[in-house]
């Protein structure tokens with residue numbers, strides 16, 4: 001069966017199951033095809049599974065909308081952040097020369113990259129919208145290294161299923177599956193609107209995941225772990241749904 005007809009068959013199966021017998025059966029269909037998000041069983045229940053399964057089947061390769069330069073928000077709106085602490089302040093005082101991004105887990109060659117090393121990869125630009133779950137959004141141009149380039153350079157192992165990314169800021173961290181980690185618009189962004197990424201917006205380095213809600217675009221990234229399981233990283237009681245596709 002071709003990929004397309006197999007896909008439409010599964011999609012129809014999901015829709016039919018949801019219509020006939022409720023979400024629980026649709027979830028079982030999704031499970032059979034490996035389309036269950038890792039926070040299944042949490043407070044979002046089968047609804048989260050259906051959203052994720054439908055998005056993965058229908059939009060895996062689609063791009064977030066890109067805007068024209070004239071649509072860039074002026075000024076952009078930075079969400080408030082908790083105080084960053086002494087360690088961050090010392091790094092900032094020295095223009096982040098000692099900032100490191102460590103790449104760990106299921107990679108052939110774990111690495112610890114300086115910002116200059118991250119910037120040495122071919123740069124990618126995108127004018128996209130970041131949307132907070134609380135309702136506001138803004139459009140900006142982000143410039144950075146596609147996450148996939150940094151991961152490929154480290155050698156992604158075949159068992160890899162998720163990428164977990166950590167902020168220097170306390171417990172801020174999140175994760176994406178390999179479809180979003182390898183998506184061409186998922187960027188390690190170090191610049192915004194043609195200047196270094198301001199600290200208020202997550203500088204010196206944030207992940208931009210334009211296919212998902214704002215909270216997945218974690219600021220102040222300093223550690224990335226490639227893994228085959230999120231068991232130790234995602235709690236089912238997490239505040240937000242793990243998959244936040246838009």
Ligand SMILES: Nc1nc2c(c(=O)[nH]1)N[C@H]1C(S)=C(S)[C@@H](COP(=O)(O)O)O[C@H]1N2
Nearest residue numbers: 077078079132167169172214215217218219
């Ligand atoms: N480290 C860190 N990353 C974070 C946050 C934060 O408070 N700390 N807020 C998140 C949320 S809820 C949103 S909506 C976006 C906001 O991005 P902005 O400040 O560029 O608008 O960043 C996300 N990344």
Ligand SMILES: [Mo]
Nearest residue numbers: 132133214215
């Ligand atoms: Mo948010």
